Amino acid sequence: MLGLGVDRLQADINRLLASLFHQGVLDEQFLQLQQLQDETSPNFVYDVINIYFDESEKLLRNLRLLLMDREFSDYKKIGLHLNQLVGSSSSIGARRVRNVCVAFRSASELSNRPGCLRGLEVVEHEYHYLKNMMHELFQLEQQRILAAGVRYPM
Structure with a gap:
């Protein structure tokens, strides 16, 4: 009976991942990240993704603060923050976040404030969608581990 729960949870994980790939939320880089996880580092993907979320939150907060300043004119600074976000999103396979950052x-290269404000909204939307989906994925994986009778410290 234990195996059936594990199989069902694994099927749920596979369906969620397939959906995220089909939607273009994730790309093959995420699979490469998963391949780096093993018994010696069972939380590797979880840890890397959480570091990404922590750093991305800071970048998004900085972008919002820059754009809320009516006197702001240093669009190169926005570009620098976006370059960091593009790079880190690429490294974890967050395709849609990366694409909307580009x-x-x-818009920032054109010093287009309305375009930047809209761009920030879209990036934040995609970022939060990714974060919610990763949270769901990690919950399913934790349930699968528990159903299998093995528990790794989180």
Whole structure:
């Protein structure tokens, strides 16, 4: 009976991942990240993704603060923050976040404040969607581990 629960949870994980790939939320880099996880580092993906979320929160907060300043004119600073976000999103396979950051960066290169504000909204939306989906994925994986009778410290 224990195996059936594990199999069902694994199927749920596979369906969620397939959906995220189909939607373009994730790309093959996420699979490569998963391949780096093993018994010696069972929380590797979880840890890397959480570092990404922590750092991304800071970058998004900085972007919002910059754009809320009516006197702001240093669009290169926005570009620097976006370059960091593009790079870290690429490294974990967050395709849609990366893509909307690239579009946002185009607006910043044109010093287009309304375009930047809209770009920030879109980036934040995609970021939060990714974060929610990763939270759901990690919950399913934790349930699968518990159902299998093995528990790794979190």
